[in-house]
Structure formats: structure tokens, C-alpha cells
Amino acid sequence: MNRDFLSIVAEISNAGKILVVGHIMPDGDDISSVLSLSIGLSRLGKDVVAGIDWRIPWYFYDFEETGIVRSYEEIENSGFSPDLVICVDASSPDRVGRFQNFFNGRTVCVIDHHGTNTLFGTHNWVDTKFGSTAQMVFRLNQALEVPYDERLATINLMGIATDTGFFRYSNADELAFSDAAKLVSMGAKAYLVSRIFENKRIEQFNLLSTMIQHLRMEMNGQLVYSYLSKEDYEKNNCNEDDSGGFVGELRSIRGVELAIFFSEYTDGEVHVSFRSKDWFDCSKLAVLLGGGGHPRAAGCTLKGDLFAIIDEVLKEARALMSIQISAGSVG
Numbered sequence: 248m249n250r251d252f253l254s255i256v257a258e259i260s261n262a263g264k265i266l267v268v269g270h271i272m273p274d275g276d277d278i279s280s281v282l283s284l285s286i287g288l289s290r291l292g293k294d295v296v297a298g299i300d301w302r303i304p305w306y307f308y309d310f311e312e313t314g315i316v317r318s319y320e321e322i323e324n325s326g327f328s329p330d331l332v333i334c335v336d337a338s339s340p341d342r343v344g345r346f347q348n349f350f351n352g353r354t355v356c357v358i359d360h361h362g363t364n365t366l367f368g369t370h371n372w373v374d375t376k377f378g379s380t381a382q383m384v385f386r387l388n389q390a391l392e393v394p395y396d397e398r399l400a401t402i403n404l405m406g407i408a409t410d411t412g413f414f415r416y417s418n419a420d421e422l423a424f425s426d427a428a429k430l431v432s433m434g435a436k437a438y439l440v441s442r443i444f445e446n447k448r449i450e451q452f453n454l455l456s457t458m459i460q461h462l463r464m465e466m467n468g469q470l471v472y473s474y475l476s477k478e479d480y481e482k483n484n485c486n487e488d489d490s491g492g493f494v495g496e497l498r499s500i501r502g503v504e505l506a507i508f509f510s511e512y513t514d515g516e517v518h519v520s521f522r523s524k525d526w527f528d529c530s531k532l533a534v535l536l537g538g539g540g541h542p543r544a545a546g547c548t549l550k551g552d553l554f555a556i557i558d559e560v561l562k563e564a565r566a567l568m569s570i571q572i573s574a575g576s577v578g
């Protein structure tokens with residue numbers, strides 16, 4: 248058994264008050280991991296508070312358990328003082344946002360599957376063999392003998408399903424399928440998970456059409472990119488959450504190896520998403536730009552003028568792509 252895993256089990260067993268935090272710009276794996284762990288630990292009689300320092304995209308509210316997640320302000324103002332802080336699916340301290348303020352003088356447990364994790368906790372159970380953090384939470388809950396029912400199993404399955412692109416990406420391996428199968432045998436309903444993404448607003452289709460109008464291809468069609476500016480979101484009566492999945496549409500184009508999607512947030516920050524198909528290492532590019540992620544899915548957040556950022560990122564992407572081509576990474 249992994250030493251950090253055992254230390255985390257021991258820390259949880261000894262703790263009464265636990266803060267479980269996810270990362271900013273939360274995705275399905277993050278929300279699933281925060282919820283599955285907090286619900287699991289509550290069932291063991293722990294005093295658990297779940298926190299994410301970011302708005303949760305509206306389409307996840309189909310899972311009513313999302314309502315237990317508190318904002319940073321709510322937790323700060325409540326005076327809750329945890330014995331233990333557990334960070335899930337976050338590769339570096341900046342990813343938990345202001346919840347870093349709770350680290351001082353406390354034991355911090357990190358549970359994550361990103362190869363770019365900076366090991367910022369007291370105990371770091373970081374393992375890239377897992378396609379999702381939700382699978383790690385599943386193991387932890389099982390080790391702690393958390394009782395599972397249909398709801399918890401479905402919420403836990405949601406993280407595996409979303410991080411593997413509904414079992415379509417290269418991380419959809421035997422482990423992901425067998426963990427999913429176990430959850431299904433415990434009552435998880437896959438159709439309830441897929442319904443989150445079959446609930447689109449018509450405005451999102453108009454937004455997609457704007458993104459397609461901005462699409463550009465380079466490097467003999469191997470590199471595709473597009474963007475949405477603040478104004479594009481406003482014009483379409485949308486916000487940043489409404490473009491979830493757009494970068495996957497770019498990657499789905501025949502012949503594309505690397506897809507890049509630039510999203511300008513209302514606060515002026517630009518979030519950049521990278522997705523690759525077979526050989527390009529997106530995490531290398533993201534780390535170079537101050538972000539992180541996985542070989543086939545990574546991202547970073549930059550401040551400044553949208554078009555200047557597009558130029559800068561493309562310069563790095565072209566260079567790294569050429570290096571990886573000449574190094575023979577092309578598979």
C-alpha cells in the first residue's frame with residue numbers, strides 16, 4: 248500500500264473537523280471528488296465542510312448535492328477551524344484559490360492524479376495511474392468503510408466519466424472501467440451523469456457557432472485554435488461556463504493533433520485549454536506557461552490582452568510541436 252495513502256487514512260481517522268477543498272474553475276472530476284469525499288466522511292460521523300473557491304458551472308446543479316459546497320467567504324465567516332485540510336484534484340496550491348489561507352499550521356493532505364503536482368501537502372497521495380481523482384476518492388472511501396448508496400455511487404462515477412470523456416480518452420483504461428463497473432454494481436446510474444451534458448441552452452449553440460467562426464488551422468492542419476472574447480460571451484448571453492467542451496470539438500477535427508481554446512473571462516484573465524490526440528505533450532506546454540495538467544489535456548491562465556496572449560501561446564505551441572516532431576514523438 249502507498250505510504251501517503253495510509254497516512255491520509257490515519258489522519259482522517261484521527262480528525263474530527265475536516266475541510267475538503269477542490270480547485271478553481273472546477274470540472275466534473277473536481278466536483279465529484281469534493282462531494283464524494285465530503286459525503287463519505289460525513290457518513291462516518293466527521294464534521295466536514297466542502298469548499299471550492301469558484302462558481303460551480305450551472306449544469307452541475309442537476310446533482311442537488313452540489314448545494315453542500317460552500318464558498319470561501321461562507322467558510323471564512325463561519326469561523327470553522329478544521330483539524331485537517333484535504334485538497335482533491337489540485338496540482339498546486341494556487342489551484343485551491345484562497346483556501347491556501349487554511350494551510351498555515353494545519354496538516355494538509357493532497358489527493359491528485361496530475362503528473363505536474365508540486366507535492367504541496369504534508370501527505371501527498373499523487374498517482375498518475377488513475378484517470379481521475381474520483382477513483383482515488385473511491386479507494387479512500389472504501390478503505391474507510393464508507394457506506395455507499397445509489398446517490399453516492401452516481402456522484403462518484405461522475406468524476407470518472409467526465410475526466411475520461413465518458414470513457415473515450417486514453418485514460419479510459421481497465422482500472423477506470425473496473426472502478427466504474429464497481430460503482431454501477433453499487434447502484435450508480437450512468438444516464439444520470441450523461442444528462443448533465445444533454446441539457447444545453449440554445450445560447451450555447453450560438454456561442455459554439457461564434458467559436459467556429461474564429462477557428463484557424465496551422466501546421467498542415469495539425470494545430471487548430473479558436474477563441475471567445477468577453478464580448479462574444481456577452482453578445483450570446485453566455486458566460487465562461489457555457490463553453491465547457493468546446494476545446495474537445497476542436498480536437499475532434501480530422502488530422503488535428505493539438506487543439507487550443509482561448510477563453511477571455513470577465514475579470515480580464517484568459518484561460519487557455521490544450522487538448523491533444525496521439526503524441527503532443529500538452530502538460531509540457533502548459534507548465535511552460537505557468538499552468539499544468541496531463542499529457543493529453545492541460546491548461547493555464549494568463550493575464551493581459553487576449554490577442555497578445557494568443558500570439559504568445561501560439562509561438563510556444565508551434566516551437567514545442569516542431570521540437571516534438573523532430574524528436575520523433577509523432578506516433
Ligand code: 5GP
Nearest residue numbers: 338520521538539540541544545546547548
Ligand atoms: P481545462 O482545459 O479543462 O481547464 O483543464 C485541463 C486540465 O488541465 C485539467 O486537468 C486541469 O486540472 C489542468 N489545468 C487547467 N488549467 C490549469 C491551470 O491554470 N493551472 C494548472 N496547474 N492546471 C490547469
Ligand code: MN
Nearest residue numbers: 274276277336
Ligand atoms: Mn480537474
Ligand code: MN
Nearest residue numbers: 276336380410
Ligand atoms: Mn482530474
